[in-house]
Amino acid sequence: MNKSCIACKKDKLDKNTLGLNKKLLGEDICNFYCMECLADYLEVTVEELQDKIEQFKAEGCKLFS
Amino acid sequence: MRNSYGSIYADNAATTQLDPAALDAMLPFLRDSYGNPSSLYSFSRSARKALQEARETIAECIGALPEEIIFTSGGSESDNWAIKNFAFANPLNRRQILTSPIEHHAILNSCAEAVRLFGCSTGSIVVDQFGTIDIDDFRAKLSENTAGVSIMLANNEVGTIQDIKTLAAIAHDLNTLFHTDAVQAIGHIPVNTQELGVDMLSASAHKFNGPKGIGLLFVKRGTPLVSFVNGGQQEFARRAGTENVASIVGMATALKNNCSQMHENTLKLQKMETLFKEIISESISNVVFNGDPVHHLPGLISLSIPGASGESLLHILDLKGIAVSTGAACNSKETAISHVLKSMNLPVELAKGTLRISFGKNNTLPEAEYLAKEIIEVVKKIKQK
Numbered sequence: 401m402n403k404s405c406i407a408c409k410k411d412k413l414d415k416n417t418l419g420l421n422k423k424l425l426g427e428d429i430c431n432f433y434c435m436e437c438l439a440d441y442l443e444v445t446v447e448e449l450q451d452k453i454e455q456f457k458a459e460g461c462k463l464f465s
Numbered sequence: 466m467r468n469s470y471g472s473i474y475a476d477n478a479a480t481t482q483l484d485p486a487a488l489d490a491m492l493p494f495l496r497d498s499y500g501n502p503s504s505l506y507s508f509s510r511s512a513r514k515a516l517q518e519a520r521e522t523i524a525e526c527i528g529a530l531p532e533e534i535i536f537t538s539g540g541s542e543s544d545n546w547a548i549k550n551f552a553f554a555n556p557l558n559r560r561q562i563l564t565s566p567i568e569h570h571a572i573l574n575s576c577a578e579a580v581r582l583f584g585c586s587t588g589s590i591v592v593d594q595f596g597t598i599d600i601d602d603f604r605a606k607l608s609e610n611t612a613g614v615s616i617m618l619a620n621n622e623v624g625t626i627q628d629i630k631t632l633a634a635i636a637h638d639l640n641t642l643f644h645t646d647a648v649q650a651i652g653h654i655p656v657n658t659q660e661l662g663v664d665m666l667s668a669s670a671h672k673f674n675g676p677k678g679i680g681l682l683f684v685k686r687g688t689p690l691v692s693f694v695n696g697g698q699q700e701f702a703r704r705a706g707t708e709n710v711a712s713i714v715g716m717a718t719a720l721k722n723n724c725s726q727m728h729e730n731t732l733k734l735q736k737m738e739t740l741f742k743e744i745i746s747e748s749i750s751n752v753v754f755n756g757d758p759v760h761h762l763p764g765l766i767s768l769s770i771p772g773a774s775g776e777s778l779l780h781i782l783d784l785k786g787i788a789v790s791t792g793a794a795c796n797s798k799e800t801a802i803s804h805v806l807k808s809m810n811l812p813v814e815l816a817k818g819t820l821r822i823s824f825g826k827n828n829t830l831p832e833a834e835y836l837a838k839e840i841i842e843v844v845k846k847i848k849q850k
Contacts, residue, residue: 444784
């Protein structure tokens with residue numbers, strides 16, 4: 401399914417971006433952010449979000465690839 | 466880190482910052498006085514003396530005799546030893562081990578091993594919604610077949626403090642050994658083994674600003690105890706292995722300091738806890754604070770936020786340089802709810818939205834205020850989605 405960013409409308413959000421949205425905002429969310437807009441929303445940096453993705457991958461979370 | 470206070474560490478129930486005085490006390494035994502305390506030559510004298518003094522210091526802090534203190538690698542080893550000793554040290558007709566469902570996994574998994582390897586059975590004493598032991602259920606389950614009872618002094622997730630003195634006395638009425646896991650309590654609330662009346666007690670240094678990898682098992686004089694580690698004659702021939710002198714000295718220094726500062730630390734922690742709870746309660750409706758409202762560890766706050774995910778909160782706070790813990794964590798298939806919260810019959814939705822904040826003596830009131838406000842902001846963001 402083609403998910404787009406609720407804020408900037410960027411489309412084709414990848415699996416890791418969608419997974420991070422679910423991990424940080426809730427597993428049952430309907431709206432998603434791209435990495436840049438998620439970083440803005442949470443007032444963190446994209447690099448910090450990417451570190452989180454790597455952490456979840458290392459933990460074996462199936463939401464990430 | 467992103468906040469104006471630098472990072473905020475509010476997970477002191479997981480581990481604590483090493484007391485600088487403990488580190489200073491340890492260094493000579495890592496650098497210069499590295500002799501084996503068991504060796505007979507003069508070079509080892511300072512290590513031997515330090516070991517003896519540390520044992521005396523710790524014994525004094527918890528109302529024990531020096532010879533009742535056995536150094537171990539930490540709380541898990543002490544808990545394992547105590548539980549398995551129930552099986553080793555009792556006659557074959559006493560095989561039941563009684564414990565509670567809110568114990569640390571070092572106790573629960575040791576009980577499972579005792580069932581598997583030594584033919585023991587286990588009984589689980591019911592707790593109420595605050596995590597307090599149901600004394601009537603305890604009396605009902607205790608019998609002449611009970612080899613031993615293990616109940617934690619203070620719970621690591623919700624902070625509830627048990628009436629160990631009463632529970633130990635009930636166990637002793639049937640000549641049953643009583644152990645308490647005091648890992649979360651020692652150095653934070655007054656702990657006196659004589660007043661508690663326990664036969665065995667576990668402690669771990671890193672929970673009270675000492676080093677990691679060192680702990681102790683208190684064993685009351687006359688209590689039957691089978692060696693857990695066989696070899697040399699260290700620790701009164703009860704636990705073999707060359708002593709970790711530096712860490713033992715660090716543990717004694719940290720405990721002495723925490724005990725001498727306990728009153729002021731408690732007041733400070735209570736102020737932080739009160740401020741934190743006030744700010745949170747004003748802004749987050751229906752928030753639930755878990756654990757006994759009166760008898761709980763100062764500064765340990767378990768809060769459940771309806772409609773929020775504790776794991777999400779933890780990760781977003783982490784991104785903001787704030788370290789806290791959660792009561793539910795996602796694995797690859799499902800969200801695993803803490804066994805403690807489950808046992809307290811906390812509804813699943815609340816359990817999923819649970820955070821544990823554990824302030825320590827190095828936290829400050831502004832940090833407590835900042836943390837509460839950050840949680841409120843993060844909850845707003847999560848709930849908007």
